[in-house]
Amino acid sequence: MENIFIKKNFKFISILFLAISFLMMIIHNIKMDLYIKYFIIPCSLLIISFIFLIRKFDIDKRKKYYLFLVPIILILFSYLIIDIDNSNMVLNVIVLPVLLSIFFAGITNERFVVDRNFIKNYFKIFPGNLFSNLSYLKLIKKEKTKKKNNLIYIVIGFIIGLPIVGIILSLLTSGDAYFNLFTDVIFDFISNLFNINNVIGNFIVIVISFILLFSIFINILKNRFNESNIGKKKNINSYIVNTILIMVNLVFMLFLVSEISKLTVNFFHLPELYTYAKYAREGFFQLLGVTVINMIIIGYLCYYTTLIKDNKLVKILVLLLCLFSIILIFNSYYRMFLYVNKFGFTVLRSQVILFLLMELFILILIGKKIKYGIRLREGNIFIIIIITTYIFNLYLCNNMFIDYINKILNY
Numbered sequence: 001m002e003n004i005f006i007k008k009n010f011k012f013i014s015i016l017f018l019a020i021s022f023l024m025m026i027i028h029n030i031k032m033d034l035y036i037k038y039f040i041i042p043c044s045l046l047i048i049s050f051i052f053l054i055r056k057f058d059i060d061k062r063k064k065y066y067l068f069l070v071p072i073i074l075i076l077f078s079y080l081i082i083d084i085d086n087s088n089m090v091l092n093v094i095v096l097p098v099l100l101s102i103f104f105a106g107i108t109n110e111r112f113v114v115d116r117n118f119i120k121n122y123f124k125i126f127p128g129n130l131f132s133n134l135s136y137l138k139l140i141k142k143e144k145t146k147k148k149n150n151l152i153y154i155v156i157g158f159i160i161g162l163p164i165v166g167i168i169l170s171l172l173t174s175g176d177a178y179f180n181l182f183t184d185v186i187f188d189f190i191s192n193l194f195n196i197n198n199v200i201g202n203f204i205v206i207v208i209s210f211i212l213l214f215s216i217f218i219n220i221l222k223n224r225f226n227e228s229n230i231g232k233k234k235n236i237n238s239y240i241v242n243t244i245l246i247m248v249n250l251v252f253m254l255f256l257v258s259e260i261s262k263l264t265v266n267f268f269h270l271p272e273l274y275t276y277a278k279y280a281r282e283g284f285f286q287l288l289g290v291t292v293i294n295m296i297i298i299g300y301l302c303y304y305t306t307l308i309k310d311n312k313l314v315k316i317l318v319l320l321l322c323l324f325s326i327i328l329i330f331n332s333y334y335r336m337f338l339y340v341n342k343f344g345f346t347v348l349r350s351q352v353i354l355f356l357l358m359e360l361f362i363l364i365l366i367g368k369k370i371k372y373g374i375r376l377r378e379g380n381i382f383i384i385i386i387i388t389t390y391i392f393n394l395y396l397c398n399n400m401f402i403d404y405i406n407k408i409l410n411y
Helices: 002-028 034-056 063-076 086-108 118-122 132-141 144-175 177-193 196-222 238-263 276-281 284-303 312-343 347-372 378-396 399-408
Strands: none
Touching (some): 063 086, 063 378, 238 312, 347 378, 347 399
16 A cells, blocks of 8 residues: 555655755755754754645644644754753654654554653654655656656756757856856855865765655555554563562662651761761762652553553562651752752753652652553653653753742842
């Protein structure tokens, strides 16, 4: 079915992608910011061309996924709107293809869901089958004779039109000094494009651009009928899991008693020089790492095994681990805000606060799923939480905004 669809529309698709590839070659020769040249512009052209083709061929089956364009645009153009740091620039390059994969799979495939196999499904579009999809180029052999006849007429038109254009340009340039200078700049740029030193580089840019555009779009077409293959959940011995969970929960129980002691009656009489600032600094990132480990354990048991459903004790212990993880997050918040109250906000501190908030929402959602079940597909909710957190990170965790907040709060 896909072969017929691709064969029918191959000419239009290939011409469009060749035109965009040629445009990318021109942009490659223009001096501008590298991030704009090699990330913002190529991604923008890819999005515009793919949406145009998807709408033209009427294969946008679930239009609600167009809402993903909002975070995609906010991420893509964040560099032009605010002063983002290098780490966020790198994250944009990683995050945006993932969002584009969800977007294109979501609008073209009625069976698409965000599930635990999403990473594997992501590589089916970006950049799976990068070269094998080029086998579809053999369709170019179709209607050879007709193309030859059309090419003859194009050559005749070019031969007749060339002297006419030459005379008109000669008259206009001699009659308008500014237009003369304007055309000189254009002709210099064109001659530079086809300069013998640039021909190989420009050819490589055209080829790479075409291969990427063509292969990714073919992947979208091929995967628009695929059903998500979640697979069976693993069956792990419940005694092993219960033993591990009891041990982990006991450690957290001891830690909780220790924290209560430290902040109230101080059973073990900490040194007098043990200040709030020192308390806020010590172990903060270790606590952050512990919450991440907890989420991995909880997520694995929840989405990759049937133990929570089949074993009541496992369910109770996992819920208890969720509760301890939430307490750890609040403990981390307490430490962080003690430190912020003393020294003010920074980009890193603000990012940590956002990350903890994201963890909190996800843990509450997982806890609700374990306790009561969730009717909606929580994968979509997780994606919304993560995307929202990331966009807040881009637009709020930057030096300009942080300086403004510190100034308001007198830090």
